[in-house]
Every structure is written in C-alpha cells, then in structure tokens.
Amino acid sequence: MSRHSLLLLSVLFVLGDSHAQWSKTELSQYKDHMAVAVAGSKAYFGGGFAVNASQTAQVSTDVVEIYDARTGQWTFDKLSMARDWLEGVSLGSKVFFAGGWDSIGNLKTRVDIYDTLSLQWSRAELSEARRMMSPVSSGQLVMFAGGQTMEGVSSRVDVFDTQTNLWSAMELSEPRLGLSAAAAGDLVLFAGGLFFDGQIGSEVVKDVVDIYNRQTGTWSKAALSEPRLFMASAVVGSKILFAGGQNINGPSRRVDIFDVSNGQWSIDSLSEARAFDNNNQNAAVVCGKAYFVGGMFRSATNYLKDFKTIDVYDPISQSWKIDSLPYPLLGHSVASVEDKLLVAGGFTLFPQGFIDVHKEVHIFSCTSTGLKEQKELVPDLHVFPNPCSGFFSISVPEDMDLSAAVLTLQDLCGNVLISQTGSDILNKLDVSRLEAGVYMVELRQGLLIYRSKVLIYE
Numbered sequence: 310m311s312r313h314s315l316l317l318l319s320v321l322f323v324l325g326d327s328h329a330q331w332s333k334t335e336l337s338q339y340k341d342h343m344a345v346a347v348a349g350s351k352a353y354f355g356g357g358f359a360v361n362a363s364q365t366a367q368v369s370t371d372v373v374e375i376y377d378a379r380t381g382q383w384t385f386d387k388l389s390m391a392r393d394w395l396e397g398v399s400l401g402s403k404v405f406f407a408g409g410w411d412s413i414g415n416l417k418t419r420v421d422i423y424d425t426l427s428l429q430w431s432r433a434e435l436s437e438a439r440r441m442m443s444p445v446s447s448g449q450l451v452m453f454a455g456g457q458t459m460e461g462v463s464s465r466v467d468v469f470d471t472q473t474n475l476w477s478a479m480e481l482s483e484p485r486l487g488l489s490a491a492a493a494g495d496l497v498l499f500a501g502g503l504f505f506d507g508q509i510g511s512e513v514v515k516d517v518v519d520i521y522n523r524q525t526g527t528w529s530k531a532a533l534s535e536p537r538l539f540m541a542s543a544v545v546g547s548k549i550l551f552a553g554g555q556n557i558n559g560p561s562r563r564v565d566i567f568d569v570s571n572g573q574w575s576i577d578s579l580s581e582a583r584a585f586d587n588n589n590q591n592a593a594v595v596c597g598k599a600y601f602v603g604g605m606f607r608s609a610t611n612y613l614k615d616f617k618t619i620d621v622y623d624p625i626s627q628s629w630k631i632d633s634l635p636y637p638l639l640g641h642s643v644a645s646v647e648d649k650l651l652v653a654g655g656f657t658l659f660p661q662g663f664i665d666v667h668k669e670v671h672i673f674s675c676t677s678t679g680l681k682e683q684k685e686l687v688p689d690l691h692v693f694p695n696p697c698s699g700f701f702s703i704s705v706p707e708d709m710d711l712s713a714a715v716l717t718l719q720d721l722c723g724n725v726l727i728s729q730t731g732s733d734i735l736n737k738l739d740v741s742r743l744e745a746g747v748y749m750v751e752l753r754q755g756l757l758i759y760r761s762k763v764l765i766y767e
Contacts, residue, residue: 339666341640344397352644355406358393378646398444447492457486487538493569494712494731497521503538514556539584541592543599545624547713555584560606593645596675605639696764700737714754
C-alpha cells in the first residue's frame with residue numbers, strides 16, 4: 310500500500326454562521342492517521358503521518374498531543390517509537406497506543422501504555438506485528454482485533470486484562486482487516502472487514518459479525534445486512550451502529566444497528582455513501598448523539614474521493630440530521646471529551662495526486678442552555694456505605710438501562726480511576742488501593758446522568 314507523496318500545506322478555512330457551535334485550535338504538526346483515546350477530561354492524539362520539517366514529505370511521528378477540554382490547553386509527550394496507522398483506546402486511567410507501521414512500512418508489535426494517574430509510560434508487545442486492527446474496551450478488558458500482517462491478514466485478538474495485568478490471545482472466526490468493533494453491556498462485536506492473501510485481486514469483503522460475551526467467555530456469530538469494510542461504529546443508548554463502509558461494488562450508505570437490550574438488528578442509512586478508513590476513529594458520541602464525520606472511498610491502491618459530511622444520529626427521536634466540515638476530510642481522528650467533539654488532522658484530496666494535510670482541530674460544543682440546566686439538575690446517585698473503606702455499592706435507578714450504561718469513579722480533576730459497564734455495575738467497587746479522600750461517582754446512560762461524591766478513608 311503506497312504512502313502519500315505529494316503535499317500541499319493546509320490553508321485556513323473559516324466556518325460560516327451555520328457552524329456557530331464550532332471553534333478551532335491546532336495540532337503542533339500537519340498530520341493524518343493518528344490514534345486517539347480519551348481519559349477523563351483529556352483527549353490523547355498519538356503518532357500519525359506528519360509533514361517533515363522541510364515540508365517536502367511525510368514521516369511517522371512519535372508525538373502525543375494532549376488536549377484538556379476543561380482548560381483548552383495542549384501538552385505534549387512521546388511514544389516509545391514513531392509510527393502511524395496505530396490504534397488508540399482507553400480504559401479507566403490508562404491509555405493504549407498499539408501496533409501501526411513506520412515511515413518505510415515496517416509493521417510494529419509495540420503497545421505504549423500511559424497511566425494518567427502516575428503520569429508514567431510502560432510498554433508491551435502484541436503477539437503479531439500489524440496495522441488496520443480494530444480496538445475496543447469492555448469491562449476490565451482491552452482488545453485489539455484482526456489487522457494486516459506482513460504475510461496477509463490476521464484473525465488474532467490480543468487481550469489485556471487491566472485487573473490481572475496479563476495479556477492473552479483469542480481468534481476471530483475469520484481473518485480480516487478493516488473491521489469495526491464496538492462494545493455495549495457484556496457484548497463486544499467485531500463486524501465486517503476484508504480478507505486477502507496478500508495479492509491484489511484476491512480481496513473478499515466480509516459480512517460476518519463475531520460477538521464475544523465477556524461474562525460467559527463465549528463467542529457467537531451474526532451477519533451484517535451487506536458485506537463491508539471500513540465502517541465507523543458508535544454506541545448510543547442500547548444500540549450499536551455500524552455505519553457506511555465499502556464493498557466490491559463501491560461505497561455504502563447502509564447503517565446496521567444492533568440493540569443489545571433485545572438482541573435485534575435493524576437497518577438505516579447515512580445521507581451519503583462513504584467509508585471511514587481510520588478504524589474506529591471517525592465517529593464519536595457526544596451529548597447522547599452519534600457523529601459520523603467526513604469519510605472517503607478508495608480502491609486497493611488509491612484514494613478516489615473524500616467527503617465533508619457529518620451525519621448525526623439521535624437515538625431518542627431515531628432521526629438523523631446533517632452538518633458539514635469546512636472541507637472534505639479523511640485520515641482524521643475524531644474524539645468525544647466531555648461536551649465537545651474534536652475532529653483533528655487528516656487530509657484532503659486534490660487533483661493530480663496532491664493532498665492537503667491539515668493541523669486544524671475543529672471543536673463542536675453541544676452545550677446549550679437546556680443542557681446546562683440539565684447538568685445543574687443532575688440527580689444524586691445513592692452510594693453505600695458512604696464514607697467507606699475497601700468497597701462500596703450503588704443503587705441503580707429504575708429508568709436506567711444497564712446494557713448501555715457506564716459507571717465511573719473519578720478524582721476531583723476528572724481522571725477516571727475505575728470504569729464498569731453492563732451487569733458489572735451491580736458489583737461492589739473495590740477502592741481499597743485508592744488514597745483517602747473525596748471522589749466523584751458517575752452513572753451515565755445516554756443523556757441520563759447520576760452523580761454523587763464518596764468519601765474514602767483508610
């Protein structure tokens with residue numbers, strides 16, 4: 310697969326009046342295909358394919374750019390090695406950057422792990438060097454599935470257990486790259502993707518959905534309504550959306566929707582047929598709505614088209630609306646942090662094979678008067694015992710759908726220390742390793758938010 314070769318530095322675009330909720334900041338480098346992960350109030354953009362100092366070519370970078378949504382300030386760190394097309398995911402207080410390749414196409418096994426509490430980095434290795442994996446976290450597990458290897462395509466799922474600090478490996482039912490992953494409740498879904506034996510012309514686009522039940526440790530299978538790779542996934546309420554993608558016939562508008570509360574599938578459509586090549590990095594959920602941002606269509610060797618459309622899905626009304634970026638964008642990274650949607654970096658296609666690489670970060674704030682009032686009226690969550698030492702439990706509200714809920718314990722700076730989903734929310738939280746002090750407990754499901762402070766003593 311070829312690297313970008315012809316560059317144009319991005320020019321300044323000004324958002325029109327219709328984008329009144331948008332603002333803008335900048336990365337330190339012009340780059341695309343970063344990994345992004347969110348922990349607490351911060352978004353971490355790791356690695357990427359960056360324009361070099363002489364502005365004549367692109368190279369892999371080791372820079373990690375950290376945006377604090379509460380202060381609007383940037384800080385910086387570094388990965389242990391430069392790479393792009395890597396994958397990012399977070400769980401609790403830890404951020405993971407895995408795999409990818411370097412400037413000359415060497416695939417990597419490296420996993421850089423950043424602890425947002427100790428501010429320390431550690432390293433691990435995947436069982437196979439690869440890119441185009443699909444990352445996901447669920448319960449205490451972080452998973453990296455499938456991907457491209459030097460020999461072809463992988464079925465490997467590397468799994469890290471944050472409670473035991475141990476790695477293990479599982480296998481998908483079929484090897485594939487460009488699949489899309491999402492988790493809700495106790496289920497983790499790995500959907501679609503592409504199989505090929507390393508030769509152009511041998512590609513087979515898949516409709517298979519591998520479903521892992523975290524509680525039982527068992528696998529089952531389902532199927533998409535049509536085979537696709539390069540979909541974007543998002544979880545809103547009890548629903549997992551696999552949107553867009555492409556197959557042998559071209560790009561697709563299809564959205565396959567799986568409802569974890571009843572195990573039923575349904576279908577819907579994007580406004581434009583398109584794919585999303587930065588796996589699990591082109592969609593995010595903010596203020597209860599799913600945003601599918603930009604996109605592309607490509608052949609086996611070249612990008613053919615880019616898009617500036619933003620499709621927004623509201624699970625309450627089960628309706629869509631459309632917004633747009635100021636220019637078409639692909640290879641960008643999308644993240645949701647607090648009430649902000651961040652769209653960072655990426656590039657735009659130009660005639661004669663030129664590309665326009667961007668450093669802008671477009672920020673959509675979904676805060677409105679109504680949402681501010683809602684935040685002020687957030688009901689208390691019943692935590693017991695409080696104060697506590699060792700363990701505490703919560704009372705789950707009657708209107709809460711646990712299959713799509715997330716319980717977090719945060720310090721007063723907003724750093725997530727413990728995260729539980731699905732039926733795990735009913736378990737006692739072990740806080741015996743935390744220092745004495747006041748912490749925030751938050752239970753969230755879509756727009757339903759319950760909070761309470763808990764005092765932990767030794």
